Amino acid sequence: METAIARHGSPEANESLIHRGTNQSGMRDHNERLVLSLVRQHGSLAKSDIARMTGLSAQTVSVIMRELEEESLLLRQAPLRGKIGQPSIPMALNPEGAFFIGLKIGRRSAELVLIDFLGNVRSMLQHSYRYPAPRETVEFVTSGMKKMRGELSPAQDKRIAGLGIAMPFELWNWADTAGAPRDVMDEWRHRDIRADIQAQCDFPVYLQNDATSACGAELVFGQAGAPRDFVYFYIGAFAGGGIVLNGRLFGGPTGNAGALGSMPVPGPEGKPTQLIDVASIAMLEKALNARGVEASHLWTSPEDWGEIGAELDDWITNASRALAYAIVAASSVIDFEAAVIDGWMPTQVRRRLVDAVIATIDTVDAEGLKLPNVREGTVGIHARALGGASLPLSERFLIGSTTISRSI
Numbered sequence: 001m002e003t004a005i006a007r008h009g010s011p012e013a014n015e016s017l018i019h020r021g022t023n024q025s026g027m028r029d030h031n032e033r034l035v036l037s038l039v040r041q042h043g044s045l046a047k048s049d050i051a052r053m054t055g056l057s058a059q060t061v062s063v064i065m066r067e068l069e070e071e072s073l074l075l076r077q078a079p080l081r082g083k084i085g086q087p088s089i090p091m092a093l094n095p096e097g098a099f100f101i102g103l104k105i106g107r108r109s110a111e112l113v114l115i116d117f118l119g120n121v122r123s124m125l126q127h128s129y130r131y132p133a134p135r136e137t138v139e140f141v142t143s144g145m146k147k148m149r150g151e152l153s154p155a156q157d158k159r160i161a162g163l164g165i166a167m168p169f170e171l172w173n174w175a176d177t178a179g180a181p182r183d184v185m186d187e188w189r190h191r192d193i194r195a196d197i198q199a200q201c202d203f204p205v206y207l208q209n210d211a212t213s214a215c216g217a218e219l220v221f222g223q224a225g226a227p228r229d230f231v232y233f234y235i236g237a238f239a240g241g242g243i244v245l246n247g248r249l250f251g252g253p254t255g256n257a258g259a260l261g262s263m264p265v266p267g268p269e270g271k272p273t274q275l276i277d278v279a280s281i282a283m284l285e286k287a288l289n290a291r292g293v294e295a296s297h298l299w300t301s302p303e304d305w306g307e308i309g310a311e312l313d314d315w316i317t318n319a320s321r322a323l324a325y326a327i328v329a330a331s332s333v334i335d336f337e338a339a340v341i342d343g344w345m346p347t348q349v350r351r352r353l354v355d356a357v358i359a360t361i362d363t364v365d366a367e368g369l370k371l372p373n374v375r376e377g378t379v380g381i382h383a384r385a386l387g388g389a390s391l392p393l394s395e396r397f398l399i400g401s402t403t404i405s406r407s408i
Contacts, residue, residue: 030399031056035064036073037399039093040220044077046088065091073097073117073397093117098161098397101148102389103141104210104382105132105167105193106344107237107282108299111385112144117397119221119390123148124382128300131180132171134191141197162204162392165194166213166384168238169256206391209255210234213387214379215242216249218340220390220398223378227337231330231372233260233323234383235343235353237299239279245334263329265322275326279319281344287311302344302381312349320356327357328364331371342377350376 034054039045045053051061068074069091077090097117104111110132114123125144129136149157172189198205208216215232228247234240241260243250251257260275267273277283281298288295288311297305305312327339341354354376361371379386 031060031064032068033397033399035061035068036093036397039074039091040398044090044092046080046090048088071097095120096156096159098159098393099152099156100161100389100392101145101163102385102387102391103163103165103167103197104213104385104388105137105165105171106210106384107132107168107171110137110140111382112141112148113382113385113389114148115386115389115393117393119386119393121382121386123151124385128296131184132188133184134187134193134196137193138196142200145200160203161396162206163197163201164213164388164391165197165205165207166210166388166391167193167207168211168240169209204392204395206395208251208388208391209240209242209259210236210384210387211240211261212242212249212251212255212258213391214240214342214383215244215258215387216390216394217379217383217387218342218377219244219247219249220394221379221386229334229336230338230340231260231327231334231336232258232340232377233279233326233342234377235279235281235319235341235345236384237280237282237344238276239319240276243334260326260330263326265325265329275322278322283318284308284311284315287315299344303346305346305349316349316353316356320353320360323353323357324361324364327361327374328366328369328371331366331369335370336372339372339374340377341374342379342383344381347380 031054035050038050038053042049047058047061047065050056050065051058054061056064065074069076072094074091074097075094077092080088080090095116095118099117099122100115102111102113102115108130109126109128111127112125113121115121125140125147127140149160152160172185172187194205194207211232211234214234218232228244230244232242232244234242239261241258243258261280263275264272265275265278267278285295285298288298288308291311293311323341330336330339341350341357343350343353345353354374358374361374377383
């Protein structure tokens with residue numbers, strides 16, 4: 001019996017995820033997820049296409065797609081004519097089929113986002129702060145969800161399938177670096193934020209590391225055709241990342257795989273330090289503050305930082321060097337196809353950073369390694385919040401795209 005086996009080397013493997021279905025009735029849920037995953041990847045597919053890709057019988061595919069259409073998860077598209085026989089009818093995801101809420105709890109801001117089944121943002125709220133406090137965060141979520149859900153029709157509201165929280169694990173350990181009162185940050189140690197928010201929701205609530213969630217957003221919503229194996233860096237207040245293997249987000253047994261911010265890299269005077277201490281935007285803020293420049297706009301205006309000057313140039317130089325070493329080090333463990341870099345920054349700054357990494361990586365001794373293609377992420381500043389929203393989407397409707405934790 002073939003189930004969820006990726007087929008490398010065949011023409012189909014280069015075309016799609018190529019999970020194999022099964023005609024056994026006990027695998028109905030698996031097959032429905034498989035169909036939805038393929039339709040999401042390709043935009044729209046006819047029954048014959050899905051049967052060819054999955055190995056499922058035409059009858060099985062017909063039954064699955066009819067049921068998904070009755071559940072309003074799929075929509076019929078215009079028939080494709082011009083071929084011999086009956087015209088084929090492609091099916092596409094119904095944007096109104098399900099809705100998902102994503103919450104990002106960051107070190108300098110929180111975001112709440114509502115997306116539809118296609119990943120289109122229907123509503124987004126942001127709250128900036130000097131440091132995150134549990135009670136304030138829960139109040140933001142409570143008022144934000146009330147506002148968002150109030151803008152939906154009763155039918156749409158019933159189709160909210162879940163909420164995903166993207167936040168740093170062990171947030172309390174970053175009190176000193178974030179400049180936050182230790183007593184406030186220690187509250188996170190004793191709070192189960194997932195349970196606090198679950199108490200307000202009549203749909204499931206999931207939790208995942210914030211940078212890993214951003215990686216999941218690139219996997220699920222990325223626009224550049226995500227490779228099957230890539231290492232992902234998200235540069236926010238602190239640097240972090242994630243790993244995708246065989247088309248799936250790999251979180252490891254504790255959900256902390258891809259903790260790239262902790263990766264050792266060359267620091268000042270060649271002494272080793274962690275990536276987080278060089279490539280984080282908090283380092284840019286620190287440099288600006290040292291010159292007497294108020295830098296709150298780094299967090300409140302990620303689309304446009306304005307003119308920053310030499311501090312930004314120096315930060316890009318240092319961050320790109322650290323990222324180059326981190327990519328080479330990661331490549332010595334896993335043969336990644338790509339290294340993807342995204343972050344809480346304007347697109348032109350991201351472009352400069354990626355270009356600098358590409359230029360710098362050629363100066364690193366990588367003998368014996370095949371280095372990945374370094375490229376920009378395609379989701380952007382809201383990747384962590386959208387990654388949170390992708391958690392219930394993946395958990396309930398897709399084939400194994402994410403690894404989800406349910407508590408800190």
